[in-house]
Amino acid sequence: MAQGVWTIAEQRDGEFRKITFEVVSEGRRLADALGVELTAIVLGAGMKDKAAVLAQYGADRVIVADDPRLETYTTDAYTSVLSQILSAAEQGVVLMGASVQGKDLAGRLSARLEAGMAQDCTAFSIEDGEFVAVRPIYAGKAYVKLGFPAGGFRIATARPNVMSIAELDAGRSCEVVDAEFKLDDAELKTRVVEVLADESGKIDLTEADKIVSGGRGMKGPENYAILEELAALIGAAVGASRSAVDAGWRPHADQVGQTGKVVSPNLYIACGISGAIQHLAGMGTSKYIVAINKDPDAPIFQRADYGVVADLFDVVPALTEEVKKIL
Ligand code: FAD
Numbered sequence: 046m047a048q049g050v051w052t053i054a055e056q057r058d059g060e061f062r063k064i065t066f067e068v069v070s071e072g073r074r075l076a077d078a079l080g081v082e083l084t085a086i087v088l089g090a091g092m093k094d095k096a097a098v099l100a101q102y103g104a105d106r107v108i109v110a111d112d113p114r115l116e117t118y119t120t121d122a123y124t125s126v127l128s129q130i131l132s133a134a135e136q137g138v139v140l141m142g143a144s145v146q147g148k149d150l151a152g153r154l155s156a157r158l159e160a161g162m163a164q165d166c167t168a169f170s171i172e173d174g175e176f177v178a179v180r181p182i183y184a185g186k187a188y189v190k191l192g193f194p195a196g197g198f199r200i201a202t203a204r205p206n207v208m209s210i211a212e213l214d215a216g217r218s219c220e221v222v223d224a225e226f227k228l229d230d231a232e233l234k235t236r237v238v239e240v241l242a243d244e245s246g247k248i249d250l251t252e253a254d255k256i257v258s259g260g261r262g263m264k265g266p267e268n269y270a271i272l273e274e275l276a277a278l279i280g281a282a283v284g285a286s287r288s289a290v291d292a293g294w295r296p297h298a299d300q301v302g303q304t305g306k307v308v309s310p311n312l313y314i315a316c317g318i319s320g321a322i323q324h325l326a327g328m329g330t331s332k333y334i335v336a337i338n339k340d341p342d343a344p345i346f347q348r349a350d351y352g353v354v355a356d357l358f359d360v361v362p363a364l365t366e367e368v369k370k371i372l
Pocket of ligand 1: 259260287300317319320338
């Protein structure tokens with residue numbers, strides 16, 4: 046299968062998101078297995094100097110599309126530019142992050158390129174020379190292995206925090222070339238007028254390495270202060286179950302689960318969360334799950350790596366004190 050591997054970088058405010066390095070690292074592993082080149086594509090404004098770093102994570106070639114209209118993501122502009130760059134090749138594996146942006150882009154790009162597409166994958170492999178993607182189904186109860194039709198592009202998004210980032214090789218470099226593309230204003234149906242950034246400085250749940258999450262067992266919004274304190278100490282984001290969000294204790298942006306965010310941190314501490322299937326769908330691929338729940342039969346304990354059967358209002362403050370001692 047003569048084809049290349051292509052990875053689409055994700056940047057915000059001119060800085061690469063962590064998922065970019067995960068996808069380039071995974072792209073390197075796949076390109077090695079296929080014996081092909083890895084190309085990283087960067088879209089943005091004034092990104093060319095920064096783009097060279099992607100070679101250090103494994104790219105053989107970096108293509109930069111530079112245009113003020115690409116500074117902030119829009120579906121129209123990104124799809125147009127990427128389809129022009131990619132259609133220079135006839136086939137290949139195209140990877141990007143399963144972030145809000147990546148999921149949106151993958152759908153539109155696969156339609157434009159008439160390519161097969163797999164969303165929110167947790168593993169990739171090469172089997173008999175063919176690209177195979179693995180993704181959770183039935184709210185994380187099972188995994189499905191997906192193959193793609195022969196020829197054409199195979200597009201897949203990678204769940205954030207699942208693929209490991211390669212060790213940076215500072216001595217590695219590659220050519221960084223300007224993309225050739227035409228962006229016609231008449232073709233762009235949307236343009237960014239203003240970006241209203243979240244000023245809270247909170248860690249983005251989908252990118253967080255650690256999450257402390259609270260459910261109905263928190264009993265009220267004021268009690269999240271104990272989770273906030275622990276989270277601040279260990280550099281974690283604070284999440285919530287849908288019950289807590291529906292009760293108005295936390296904003297919907299904090300909701301983890303099937304109808305909330307899908308997260309995959311190294312550490313997920315579930316406090317007063319029963320572990321309903323819809324919640325597990327959002328955090329079941331976390332590396333280490335710690336559950337604090339006073340009900341020994343709570344389903345969360347079947348998925349937890351460490352469980353504490355106790356009142357969270359005793360355990361969380363005690364845990365916080367212990368963490369303070371070692372920091
Ligand atoms: P509960 O199930 O009420 O559990 C509270 C837990 O807290 C209990 O296990 C209890 O033992 C424990 N507890 C109580 N007090 C204490 C204490 N002092 N110390 C320690 N433990 C204590 N849910 C989501 O989370 N995310 C979703 O995205 C989502 N999407 C859904 C989509 C659909 C279509 C449907 C039908 C449901 C969805 N749900 C979702 C809801 C889900 O089914 C559960 O109702 C919800 O996850 C339960 O939240 P909880 O665990 O906080 O509450």
